[in-house]
Each structure stands twice: as structure tokens, then as C-alpha cells.
Amino acid sequence: MESFEQNDGNRDELIIQQQREIEKEISDSTPLVSEQLPLNCLRAEYEGDEIFTAKIQELAKKYKFIRRTRPDGNCFFRAFAYSYLEYLISNNSAYQEFRKLAEASKEKLVQLGFPSFTLEDFHDTFMEVISRVSPENAEGTAKVQTELHKIFNEQGYSDYVVVYLRLITSGKLQEDADFYQNFIEGDFTIEEFRHQEVEPMYKESDHIHIIALCTAIGVGVRVEYLDRGEGSLVKAHDFPEGSEPTVYLIYRPGHYDILYPN
Amino acid sequence: MSTPARRRLMRDFKSIYHRLLFCFAFSIALQEDPPTGVSGAPTDNNIMIWNAVIFGPHDTPFEDGTFKLTIEFTEEYPNKPPTVRFVSKVFHPNVYADGGICLDILQNRWSPTYDVSAILTSIQSLLSDPNPNSPANSTAAQLYKENRREYEKRVKACVEQSFID
Numbered sequence: 001m002e003s004f005e006q007n008d009g010n011r012d013e014l015i016i017q018q019q020r021e022i023e024k025e026i027s028d029s030t031p032l033v034s035e036q037l038p039l040n041c042l043r044a045e046y047e048g049d050e051i052f053t054a055k056i057q058e059l060a061k062k063y064k065f066i067r068r069t070r071p072d073g074n075c076f077f078r079a080f081a082y083s084y085l086e087y088l089i090s091n092n093s094a095y096q097e098f099r100k101l102a103e104a105s106k107e108k109l110v111q112l113g114f115p116s117f118t119l120e121d122f123h124d125t126f127m128e129v130i131s132r133v134s135p136e137n138a139e140g141t142a143k144v145q146t147e148l149h150k151i152f153n154e155q156g157y158s159d160y161v162v163v164y165l166r167l168i169t170s171g172k173l174q175e176d177a178d179f180y181q182n183f184i185e186g187d188f189t190i191e192e193f194r195h196q197e198v199e200p201m202y203k204e205s206d207h208i209h210i211i212a213l214c215t216a217i218g219v220g221v222r223v224e225y226l227d228r229g230e231g232s233l234v235k236a237h238d239f240p241e242g243s244e245p246t247v248y249l250i251y252r253p254g255h256y257d258i259l260y261p262n
Numbered sequence: 263m264s265t266p267a268r269r270r271l272m273r274d275f276k277s278i279y280h281r282l283l284f285c286f287a288f289s290i291a292l293q294e295d296p297p298t299g300v301s302g303a304p305t306d307n308n309i310m311i312w313n314a315v316i317f318g319p320h321d322t323p324f325e326d327g328t329f330k331l332t333i334e335f336t337e338e339y340p341n342k343p344p345t346v347r348f349v350s351k352v353f354h355p356n357v358y359a360d361g362g363i364c365l366d367i368l369q370n371r372w373s374p375t376y377d378v379s380a381i382l383t384s385i386q387s388l389l390s391d392p393n394p395n396s397p398a399n400s401t402a403a404q405l406y407k408e409n410r411r412e413y414e415k416r417v418k419a420c421v422e423q424s425f426i427d
Contacts, residue, residue, distance in 0.1 A: 012362065012364055012369055012398075013345070013362055016369070114375060115375055115377075115380070117273075117377065118340070118374070118375045118376070118377050119375060121269075121270055121273060122374070122375075125266075156265065156266040159266075159341050160266065163341065163374045167375065195371045195373065196370060196371050199373035199375070200370065200371065200372050200373060201341045201342065201374065
């Protein structure tokens with residue numbers, strides 16, 4: 001009979017347990033995606049803070065509304081998907097094109113080595129979501145928008161959309177590994193980076209995730225950076241550089257929400 | 263009630279089942295022993311808790327061992343990994359005394375594209391290739407690095423124990 005050392009407590013499980021409790025606290029208090037809120041609601045969060053107050057004022061000249069996403073590490077992907085699908089509801093030709101791209105993406109990912117059996121599950125759900133927000137719905141745009149909001153607040157659908165976008169992002173990093181390797185700090189290979197920072201849910205997104213996803217889908221994203229940087233101007237970045245943005249996001253350290261331009 | 267987690271677990275089960283059938287059919291056709299590997303199925307009344315078996319990989323001290331495990335899923339599967347635990351005693355650098363397993367894909371490298379087969383196959387290869395640098399059992403890790411004979415002796419003892427369990 002073997003004897004085992006008792007001092008090797010199972011640390012990993014304790015850490016995971018603690019993480020789950022924190023996540024539960026966040027999920028109980030914030031919806032996955034909020035209603036549209038006036039941009040000025042941000043001011044309440046930074047009351048008495050001159051730098052942020054000045055920057056929010058500046059931002060309010062360009063944007064009317066903000067839509068918050070749950071800060072669970074998936075915020076970029078969720079915000080991107082919501083904002084882009086919302087744009088497609090009133091742009092039928094772009095919608096049809098995206099639908100074709102999404103349909104073909106599964107085969108492409110399988111060719112890149114993703115397991116087709118499990119991929120199919122996410123792809124089916126992704127396509128179902130796209131169908132449900134078709135601009136050709138006879139009941140009109142407002143109805144489809146309500147449907148979009150409902151879908152994105154249903155954890156099962158909402159998270160599967162995030163998973164699928166993560167897989168598309170991961171696939172793009174692999175496809176153009178030589179290019180993206182330049183963005184990776186430290187000794188990570190692209191392969192390791194994809195498995196550790198892209199595919200797992202709840203891992204936060206960096207520029208590299210944004211560039212890869214935007215490039216894979218062919219969508220321009222403008223990110224407004226609200227931080228403690230100097231001056232009262234809010235810096236904006238367009239991804240990929242020089243593209244015409246269709247999705248507008250606001251970044252505050254560690255978190256992305258959706259913006260609505262005037 | 264059909265939730266995404268339950269729907270996906272039914273798919274995982276079908277996939278494992280089909281693969282096993284295929285393996286057996288293949289081995290009968292070739293008149294050979296069925297290939298040893300991994301197997302798992304939901305417990306009688308709960309699809310969220312599975313029992314599984316991993317056969318010790320050939321050409322390792324774990325050869326011939328049949329190690330039982332439990333896999334516990336939450337409704338967040340496959341977005342979050344399940345909790346996998348050996349029920350059989352396993353003397354291995356990355357297996358805790360309580361059967362918990364220290365494996366990156368079950369923690370920070372989990373991908374929702376992994377299914378039960380992929381998990382079990384990864385644990386099986388962990389048996390062949392321990393990672394003594396992140397030990398869950400420090401004695402096993404030390405013996406693996408410094409006294410391979412003694413390590414193998416203690417592994418073989420738990421292989422024999424696995425027949426009785």
C-alpha cells in the first residue's frame with residue numbers, strides 16, 4: 001500500500017474555488033450586456049476626479065450612448081460581437097457577406113487543425129444567432145434588435161458566440177503566425193499564446209487579439225482609451241490601422257464597453 | 263432540462279461510444295486485442311458526473327494499470343473545465359494525494375474545444391511524461407528526477423493496487 005505525503009494540499013483547486021466565487025459575485029450584479037445608457041453616466045464613477053471628468057466631457061462630444069458589458073474577461077469579444085451584429089441589422093449587404101464568411105469559417109478552422117467534432121457545436125450556435133438577427137425579418141429592425149439583446153443576455157448563446165470568436169482569433173494567429181509572433185512578449189510561441197491567452201474563456205484581450213479578429217472578419221474597430229494619460233484628449237486607435245470603423249468601443253484599464261457615435 | 267452543458271455532454275458521450283465500438287470492431291477484424299486507451303461514461307442518474315478509466319500506457323511503469331477516475335462537470339462546461347480526480351491511488355509527480363491532477367489543460371490552458379476523450383487522452387500522456395517542475399506530489403517528483411528505479415518500483419506498486427480497487 002502506498003503512502004502519500006499529506007502536506008501536498010491541492011492548491012489548484014483552492015485557487016479555482018476562490019476564482020469561481022469572485023466570478024459569481026460579478027455575474028450576480030451585472031448583466032452580460034446592459035441597455036443603452038447616456039454616456040454621461042460614466043461621470044458618476046469618477047466624481048471628483050478632474051482628469052477623468054474632463055476626458056468624459058470630451059468623449060461626450062463624439063458619443064451619445066454607452067452599452068456596458070460584464071467585466072468577466074470576455075468583454076472585448078462580447079462587446080465586439082454585439083456591436084457588429086447590431087450594425088449588420090441595418091446593413092443587409094454587409095450582413096449577407098458576413099453570413100457567408102461565418103458559414104465558411106468552420107471548414108477553414110478544421111483545416112487549421114481544430115477538432116471538427118467540438119467545433120461544430122460552437123459553429124452551429126454561432127450560425128443560429130446570426131440567423132436570428134437577420135435584417136430580412138418581416139417584423140422590422142426594432143424587433144430584431146430586441147432579439148439580439150435577448151440572445152446576448154442568455155449565457156448559453158452569449159458565451160458560445162464568445163467561444164467561436166476566440167476560435168476564429170486563434171485560427172488567424174496560427175494562419176499568420178510569422179506576423180503575429182512579433183507582437184508577443186517573452187518566450188511564448190504563438191502556439192502557447194493561443195492555448196493560454198486566446199482560446200480559454202475569461203482571458204482578457206490585448207491589441208493582438210483585436211487585430212487578429214478584425215483582420216479575420218474584415219471589420220474596422222475604433223477603441224477610445226479612457227485612462228490617466230496626460231491632457232484632456234481621449235486617444236483613439238483604429239484596428240486594423242487606417243480602416244474605416246464600424247464598431248466603436250471604449251477601453252478603461254482592463255475593460256471594454258460599446259460606444260454609440262453621435 | 264437541456265442546457266448547453268448537458269447537450270454537449272451527450273455529444274461527448276456519443277463520440278466516445280462510437281470510438282470504442284469502432285476500436286472493438288477493428289480489433290475483432292484484425293483478431294487482435296482491443297487497443298488499450300481510455301473510456302468514460304456518465305453515472306447512472308447524473309450526466310454531470312462521469313466515471314472513467316485510463317489504461318496505463320505501454321512501455322511505461324504504468325503499463326497494465328487500470329486507473330479509475332471521476333469527472334465532475336458544472337453547467338459552465340465546456341466554457342470551464344470539469345474537475346477530474348483519480349479514484350485509484352496513483353503515484354505520480356502531478357497527482358495530488360486526494361487524486362486531484364495538476365495538468366495545464368484542466369486549469370489555465372483549458373479550451374472549450376476539448377471534450378472528454380481529449381481530457382482522458384491528455385491525462386494518459388501525462389502518465390507517460392510527468393512534469394516534475396510543477397509537482398503535486400513532491401516525493402514522486404524527487405524520485406522521478408533522482409532515483410528512477412525507486413520511482414518505478416513505487417509506480418508498479420500502485421499499478422498492482424489498481425487491479426484490486
